[in-house]
Amino acid sequence: MIARPFLLLLGAIALGGMLAGTAAIMAQRATPWPTVRPGGSFSLTDTDGRRVTEADLHGKPTALYFGFTHCPDACPTALFSLTEAMRELGAGADRLNVVFVTVDPERDTAELMKLYLQSFDPRIRGLVGSKEEIADMAAKFHVVARRVERPDGDYAMDHSTSVFLFDATGRIVGGIDHDESHEQFLGKLKQLANPKACIPGAPASLWEASIVKMTGPRICS
Numbered sequence: 045m046i047a048r049p050f051l052l053l054l055g056a057i058a059l060g061g062m063l064a065g066t067a068a069i070m071a072q073r074a075t076p077w078p079t080v081r082p083g084g085s086f087s088l089t090d091t092d093g094r095r096v097t098e099a100d101l102h103g104k105p106t107a108l109y110f111g112f113t114h115c116p117d118a119c120p121t122a123l124f125s126l127t128e129a130m131r132e133l134g135a136g137a138d139r140l141n142v143v144f145v146t147v148d149p150e151r152d153t154a155e156l157m158k159l160y161l162q163s164f165d166p167r168i169r170g171l172v173g174s175k176e177e178i179a180d181m182a183a184k185f186h187v188v189a190r191r192v193e194r195p196d197g198d199y200a201m202d203h204s205t206s207v208f209l210f211d212a213t214g215r216i217v218g219g220i221d222h223d224e225s226h227e228q229f230l231g232k233l234k235q236l237a238n239p240k241a242c243i244p245g246a247p248a249s250l251w252e253a254s255i256v257k258m259t260g261p262r263i264c265s
Contacts (some may be wrong), residue, residue, distance in 0.1 A: 051209060051257075053202065056260075059106075064264075079150075082185040082187075082208060082216050083098075083184065083210065083214055083215065083216055084181075085184070086180065087173075087179040087253070088171040089162065089171065089172050090169055091105065091157050091170045091172075092154070096169075096171055098214055100145075100211075101141045101143070101214065102212060103212055103255065104139060104140070104212055105209070105210060105211050105236045105237060105239065106140065106141040106208075106214075107126065107141070107143070107207050107208070107209055107210075107233060107236065108141075109126070109143070109207045109208070110182070110185070110201060110203055111123075111144050111145075111147060111201075111205075112147050112151070112152055112201050112203070113146070113151070114151060114201075117207075118203075118205045118222060119249060121222070122205065123163075123168065123185060123202050124164065125226065125229050126142055126164070126176065126207070127165040127168070127231075128139065128191045128226065128228070129229050129230045129264070130165045130233070131165065131168060133230075133237065136234070136237050137165075137167060138236070139237040140188065140233065140236060140237050141169065142168045143168070143169045144169070145201045145236070146172050146173070146178065147187070148201050149173055149174055149178045150175070152172050153172060157170035157171075157172050182235050185208065187204045188204045189203045192203045205221075205222040206221050207220040209232065209236050211236075216241075217236070220232055
């Protein structure tokens with residue numbers, strides 16, 4: 045039989061570990077990217093066959109989404125949301141790079157990507173690449189991209205569904221989760237396109253996902 049004091053000691057150690065783990069999780073949530081931020085160098089191909097690197101995106105803020113053309117729901121939903129927000133922004137959307145990067149290099153060619161994007165705003169740029177190029181970028185941008193086999197012999201891709209927001213220097217400044225409302229989506233893109241302006245309805249932070257803060261006027265200094 046194990047002595048009661050020893051059991052109490054084990055319980056205290058376990059509780060301490062749980063509390064430490066909880067504290068670590070809370071710290072991570074409080075700081076979206078506490079150590080290495082998403083981003084870095086890449087070299088991919090656009091729908092016209094031109095090479096595109098991270099340097100080509102510098103000079104404008106960028107909204108970046110990873111997905112694939114055979115995606116049944118998350119990708120067309122995100123691209124439609126981007127299209128609607130860009131339509132409402134009008135010429136203001138010209139101040140942004142909006143980029144769709146494939147996570148399915150085996151099927152997504154430049155030609156297929158070009159055809160697929162015809163259903164969305166023409167200012168959305170599609171990028172494709174080899175397996176190695178896509179894997180390298182996904183790792184640098186902290187993107188999950190995993191092949192999932194289907195019973196019919198085909199496959200799908202399990203992937204990250206957030207829109208990454210970068211400033212004009214390529215530094216990540218926020219994100220849009222897949223379940224945020226249209227008002228949140230639009231407010232963040234407005235603020236991304238006009239980082240120094242006071243935009244009514246825009247969030248206090250491009251990480252913020254609270255509809256309460258999104259719908260009220262910003263307090264401008």
